[in-house]
Amino acid sequence: MTVVKPPGRYRNLALGLLAAGVMAVAGTAAPASATATATDSAAASDSVQASTLGAQAAQSGRYFGTAVAGGRLGDGTYSTILNREFNMVTPENEMKWDTTERSRGSFNFGPADQIVNQATSRGQRVRGHTLVWHSQLPSWVSSIGDANTLRSVMNNHINGVMGHYKGKVYAWDVVNEAFADGGSGAHRPSVFQNLLGDGFIEEAFRTARAADASAKLCYNDYNIENWTDAKTQGVYRMVRDFKARGVPIDCVGFQAHFGTGGPPASFQTTLSNFAALGVDVQITELDIAQAPATAYANTVKACMNVARCNGITVWGIRDTDSWRAGENPLLFDGGGNKKPAYNSALTALGGTPAVKAAANTVTKAAAKTPAKSPASPASSAAALPGSYGWSSSGVLMSPKPDSTHNIAGLKDPTVVYYNGKYHVFASVASSSGYSLVYLNFTDWSQAASATHYYLDRSAIGTGYRAAPQVFYFAPQRTWYLVYQTGNASYSTNTDISNPNGWSAPRNFYSSMPDIIKQNIGNGYWVDMWVICDSANCYLFSSDDNGHLYRSQTTLAQFPNGFTNTVIAAQDSNKYALFEASNVYKVQDSNQYLLIVEAIGSDGRRYFRSWTSSSIGGSWTPLAASENNPFARASNTTFPSGAWTRDISHGELIRAGYDQTLTINPCKMQYLYQGMNPNAGGDYNTLPWRLGLLTQTNSTC
Numbered sequence: 001m002t003v004v005k006p007p008g009r010y011r012n013l014a015l016g017l018l019a020a021g022v023m024a025v026a027g028t029a030a031p032a033s034a035t036a037t038a039t040d041s042a043a044a045s046d047s048v049q050a051s052t053l054g055a056q057a058a059q060s061g062r063y064f065g066t067a068v069a070g071g072r073l074g075d076g077t078y079s080t081i082l083n084r085e086f087n088m089v090t091p092e093n094e095m096k097w098d099t100t101e102r103s104r105g106s107f108n109f110g111p112a113d114q115i116v117n118q119a120t121s122r123g124q125r126v127r128g129h130t131l132v133w134h135s136q137l138p139s140w141v142s143s144i145g146d147a148n149t150l151r152s153v154m155n156n157h158i159n160g161v162m163g164h165y166k167g168k169v170y171a172w173d174v175v176n177e178a179f180a181d182g183g184s185g186a187h188r189p190s191v192f193q194n195l196l197g198d199g200f201i202e203e204a205f206r207t208a209r210a211a212d213a214s215a216k217l218c219y220n221d222y223n224i225e226n227w228t229d230a231k232t233q234g235v236y237r238m239v240r241d242f243k244a245r246g247v248p249i250d251c252v253g254f255q256a257h258f259g260t261g262g263p264p265a266s267f268q269t270t271l272s273n274f275a276a277l278g279v280d281v282q283i284t285e286l287d288i289a290q291a292p293a294t295a296y297a298n299t300v301k302a303c304m305n306v307a308r309c310n311g312i313t314v315w316g317i318r319d320t321d322s323w324r325a326g327e328n329p330l331l332f333d334g335g336g337n338k339k340p341a342y343n344s345a346l347t348a349l350g351g352t353p354a355v356k357a358a359a360n361t362v363t364k365a366a367a368k369t370p371a372k373s374p375a376s377p378a379s380s381a382a383a384l385p386g387s388y389g390w391s392s393s394g395v396l397m398s399p400k401p402d403s404t405h406n407i408a409g410l411k412d413p414t415v416v417y418y419n420g421k422y423h424v425f426a427s428v429a430s431s432s433g434y435s436l437v438y439l440n441f442t443d444w445s446q447a448a449s450a451t452h453y454y455l456d457r458s459a460i461g462t463g464y465r466a467a468p469q470v471f472y473f474a475p476q477r478t479w480y481l482v483y484q485t486g487n488a489s490y491s492t493n494t495d496i497s498n499p500n501g502w503s504a505p506r507n508f509y510s511s512m513p514d515i516i517k518q519n520i521g522n523g524y525w526v527d528m529w530v531i532c533d534s535a536n537c538y539l540f541s542s543d544d545n546g547h548l549y550r551s552q553t554t555l556a557q558f559p560n561g562f563t564n565t566v567i568a569a570q571d572s573n574k575y576a577l578f579e580a581s582n583v584y585k586v587q588d589s590n591q592y593l594l595i596v597e598a599i600g601s602d603g604r605r606y607f608r609s610w611t612s613s614s615i616g617g618s619w620t621p622l623a624a625s626e627n628n629p630f631a632r633a634s635n636t637t638f639p640s641g642a643w644t645r646d647i648s649h650g651e652l653i654r655a656g657y658d659q660t661l662t663i664n665p666c667k668m669q670y671l672y673q674g675m676n677p678n679a680g681g682d683y684n685t686l687p688w689r690l691g692l693l694t695q696t697n698s699t700c
């Protein structure tokens with residue numbers, strides 16, 4: 001988007017047709033390597049269309065995690081699967097009392113730090129396991145004989161461990177396995193129970209809340225999956241009592257160590273009954289004897305069917321990594337191959353398994369295709385076609401002016417699907433300028449009725465703020481809203497659904513980088529866009545003058561340190577490379593997709609597209625011409641007449657919500673701004689509305 005455009009300046013322009021591939025590339029990147037791109041797209045087809053557990057779970061706002069044993073991180077097969085499939089990590093033993101405080105007051109965080117640091121640097125989140133548990137408890141604790149000593153030791157342990165990981169742990173199993181098996185429904189005997197009585201659990205949770213208010217606090221146990229079991233009922237009564245009395249508890253972990261039969265028939269009922277108490281529910285240590293595919297599918301489905309079941313963790317990666325190794329209970333065999341249970345779990349998450357079920361079976365399709373490059377084990381052929389067709393919704397969202405916001409246009413949407421909702425941020429434009437708005441809704445049919453929250457009421461404040469981009473920066477467990485203010489600015493928030501939670505604007509740059517000053521001409525510096533890979537973050541921006549700029553910083557330094565600004569792409573016809581660029585990672589491939597808004601020969605907005613094998617690399621035209629556009633009125637069908645001839649500034653619906661901006665290349669959807677073709681007048685008062693394109697020519 002741009003600001004203060006003179007009336008009609010960009011409309012009804014008579015431009016010549018744009019040829020594909022007119023864009024030149026400059027910058028610090030390695031020389032253009034058409035070969036690299038070609039190799040990527042010719043990769044083996046055995047995992048074409050396949051998703052991964054973590055990415056697929058993220059599509060519904062959930063996570064998929066695994067227990068990690070620090071000692072196995074050096075095993076290449078293990079860490080490859082870990083980093084490909086999982087986005088939540090639980091240290092299997094390294095956070096337990098017998099490791100973290102083997103002798104009184106002397107803390108040892110080395111083994112857990114190794115896991116936490118690796119996970120965090122890869123954008124995986126961490127479940128902390130566990131603070132108060134009768135097992136793997138050093139004898140100096142279990143032999144304590146008086147209540148006061150034990151109370152202070154317990155609280156000191158919680159404070160010490162949670163304090164060390166403050167802000168780095170998504171959820172803590174504060175108390176583990178405190179209930180007895182069998183028919184009593186009572187607490188089990190333990191040194192904590194015996195000396196401190198029933199109140200030890202409550203005390204542990206209260207101490208934990210004070211130690212790290214940002215972590216979710218869970219009670220975790222096994223054999224509580226069957227609704228009518230006395231143990232389940234005992235835990236349920238405790239959680240109900242905690243919620244009634246305001247004792248801090250946020251979640252219940254169901255270990256889910258199942259026999260060959262898998263989960264009990266009532267498992268989903270149990271999950272939803274607990275969720276109805278006002279807590280999240282999570283499957284925390286899943287393993288199933290012999291890993292029957294249906295048993296895994298049933299477990300995953302039970303979680304998917306309960307809105308507050310927000311994640312699943314399996315207790316290890318390969319069968320040989322399992323604490324129940326003799327029962328082969330996991331998703332990967334000892335060689336790291338996907339077992340049938342893997343495919344059934346992925347399918348239950350809504351994903352598409354690889355064509356080939358077992359990696360060691362050579363199918364005809366795989367045999368015909370060239371082998372994958374050994375340098376890119378996780379890559380697969382990108383499913384991006386070379387031409388596109390779309391069908392558009394009608395207008396889904398319109399401005400909702402209020403007494404203090406007189407709004408003409410709703411523009412520049414950015415969107416993530418998180419925790420069961422679409423969260424949309426957009427510009428609102430009027431003759432008096434630009435500001436930002438936020439809305440959320442559970443599905444597109446609800447979009448029109450969503451409340452619009454004006455973000456000038458938050459610390460973001462009033463004044464020129466436009467063209468937002470939202471993402472979760474996993475290493476900091478923080479949401480970022482990036483937008484233009486004349487500079488490239490951002491605000492942060494720990495809760496995307498809280499419109500008042502955004503911080504005041506801060507700038508990415510101290511001033512406009514020189515290379516932009518030298519090339520911007522009469523244009524405007526607009527449409528900032530951040531995307532990160534596993535090492536670096538990149539900040540793209542446009543100048544309405546034919547240049548796409550790119551700056552870079554490290555993942556560790558983000559949001560600071562953006563430097564090395566280069567021209568990532570340029571076109572001598574400024575209308576062919578105008579503004580509103582988006583860059584995405586294509587799921588399960590080594591490809592990135594760039595789309596840039598252009599103004600066509602009919603004066604209407606449309607999008608061109610390119611791909612690259614790295615964010616900082618050279619861009620190869622994909623559907624990049626006016627006759628073969630990425631998205632344009634000419635390749636879009638409308639339900640009942642074209643309500644717009646412009647397909648303008650918007651966002652693809654992502655597969656996840658983090659800083660990698662990953663998209664699933666199947667049946668893509670693009671949220672865009674369009675407007676009544678007959679409207680005209682001052683640019684800032686044009687009647688922009690939001691609609692959704694859905695890809696019609698998807699091959700998957």
Ligand code: XIL
Binds near residue numbers: 092093176255285
């Ligand atoms: C297990 C680990 O997997 C083993 O390596 C260790 O020897 C014993 O503990 N419930 C829990 C987990 O809460 O911490 C346990 O993990 C499995 C049962």
